[in-house]
Amino acid sequence: MTDLAELYAAHRLSLVRLAVLLVDDLASAEDVVQDAFAGLTRRSGRLDDPSKALAYLRVSVVNTARSALRRRRTARAYVPPHEVEPGSPEDRSVLAEEHREVVDALQQLSPRQREVVVLRYWSGLSEAEIAATLGISTGTVKSTASRALAALEKTLDRTEEER
Numbered sequence: 001m002t003d004l005a006e007l008y009a010a011h012r013l014s015l016v017r018l019a020v021l022l023v024d025d026l027a028s029a030e031d032v033v034q035d036a037f038a039g040l041t042r043r044s045g046r047l048d049d050p051s052k053a054l055a056y057l058r059v060s061v062v063n064t065a066r067s068a069l070r071r072r073r074t075a076r077a078y079v080p081p082h083e084v085e086p087g088s089p090e091d092r093s094v095l096a097e098e099h100r101e102v103v104d105a106l107q108q109l110s111p112r113q114r115e116v117v118v119l120r121y122w123s124g125l126s127e128a129e130i131a132a133t134l135g136i137s138t139g140t141v142k143s144t145a146s147r148a149l150a151a152l153e154k155t156l157d158r159t160e161e162e163r
Contacts, residue, residue, distance in 0.1 A: 007053055008037060014123070015061050021118045022065035023072075024107060026088075032068060036060035058123070059133050062115060069111065105155040113148035116141055 012033060019029035036057050106114055112134075119130045120141075127145075131138045 004037070004041060007040075007057075011054060011057065012037075015057060018058070018118060018123055019061050019065055021103070021106065021122055022062065022115065023068050028068055028072075029065075032061055032064045035064050055129070055133070058119075058125075062119070062133055066111070101156065101159055102152075105152050105159070108155055109148050109151055113144055113151065116144045117148045117152070120145055 015033045015036065016026075016029050019032040020026055023029055023032060039060050040053060040056060106117065109117065115134060116130055119125045119133060120127075125133065127138050127141045130141045134141070136144075
């Protein structure tokens with residue numbers, strides 16, 4: 001049996017950080033993580049392998065973030081997305097100022113590219129773990145990561161030139 005309190009204490013912050021990079025605001029990220037833990041609580045008795053609880057949570061965070069973004073996109077209808085600035089001290093602590101350019105460039109990637117980059121370079125997952133989390137092949141992870149890094153480099157170079 002998985003001890004949910006220990007799992008929560010050990011991994012909540014890293015999961016919130018992952019969610020922030022996917023949904024771009026702290027409040028939504030915290031909701032996403034809370035929903036992931038609630039889902040795990042509902043199925044903890046039926047979890048086939050309790051050692052895979054963290055993997056279940058990562059998949060749940062990514063899928064719930066996708067759903068949150070879809071709901072947000074629907075609510076905005078034809079209104080272009082607004083620039084998200086860290087508004088509170090809590091937001092600024094999660095997204096340190098020196099990383100803001102990278103986060104801005106990350107937000108310009110497609111959702112799939114952003115997910116692959118965040119899972120690989122922020123969460124430190126292997127290509128196989130990313131493939132399992134996103135439900136795609138390892139080859140797709142590799143090609144998506146390659147294209148995403150090229151796009152990030154181009155965006156960051158353009159930002160550097162503008163300064």
